[in-house]
Amino acid sequence: MNIYVVPMGITRCYIIQNKGTILIDSGPPNQLHKFTSRVREMGIDPKEIKLIINTHGHFDHIGSATDIKHTTGAQIAMHELDKECLEDSVNRAITGVNTWGRILAWLSARISLSQIPTTKVDIVLGDDEFSLTPFGISGRILHTPGHTMGSVSVLLDTGYAFVGDLAMNGFPFHFGPGLSLFAEAPELVRKSLRLLLDQGARVIYPGHGKPCQVDTLRRLI
Secondary structure, eight states: OEEEEEEETTEEEEEEESSSEEEEOOOSTTOHHHHHHHHHHTTOOGGGEEEEEOSSOOHHHHTTHHHHHHHHOOEEEEETTTTHHHHSOOOOOOOBSSHHHHHHHHHHHHHOOSOOOOOOOSEEEOSSOEEOGGGTOSEEEEEOOSSSTTOEEEEETTSEEEEETSEEESTTTOSSEEEOSBOSSHHHHHHHHHHHHHTTOOEEEESSBOOEEHHHHHHHO
C-alpha cells in the first residue's frame, strides 16, 4: 500500500495505490496542471486513477474534480447530500464553530469566488459503507457527517483514515491536531470521529495538515 500526498493549494489530497489507484479529494479550481505534474513526478500515470472520492462539497476539495475526471477517466464518488455542490456548482458557506473559525470562514468566503466546474457524480454514496475492493484498495468509505452533512471518510484496513475536514492539524487552524473549526453540525463531528476510532482507525490523515495518531483526538472527543 502506497500513500502519496498531493498538495493542491491549501488542501492536501491523497493518492492511494495498491492493486488499484484512487484519489481522495481534488483541490481548489484551476489546479489540473499542478496535479498532473506532481503525479507524474511520483511515477504515476494519471490515467491509472480509477476513482476520485470527494470527502465533502467545499470548493477547496472539489474545485478541480471535473478537470481531473476528464483527464484521468476516473469515476467520482460523493455523498448524496453534498453532490449538488459539484453537479450544480453550489458554493456552500463554511460555518465556524468558534471565534477563530468564524474569522477563517469569513476570509474563506472572500477567496472562494471561483466557479466550480460541474460534472456528474458517478457513484452516489448514502449511509451504507462502500467497499473499495473493486477498485483494488483494501478499505471502505464511511458516511461521517458533521463538517458537512454529506461528509465521508475513507478507512483502510491498515487503520489509516482519510477524514477530509473532520479534523485539522497545524497552522492556521491549530498548533497541533484538533477538531474541525468548521461544522454544519458540531455535535456530529465527535460522533463521526468516534465511529472511525471504533472501526479501527489508528492514524488520521486530514485535508489540512499532517497525519496524526488518534490518541490526541481521542482525548478531544
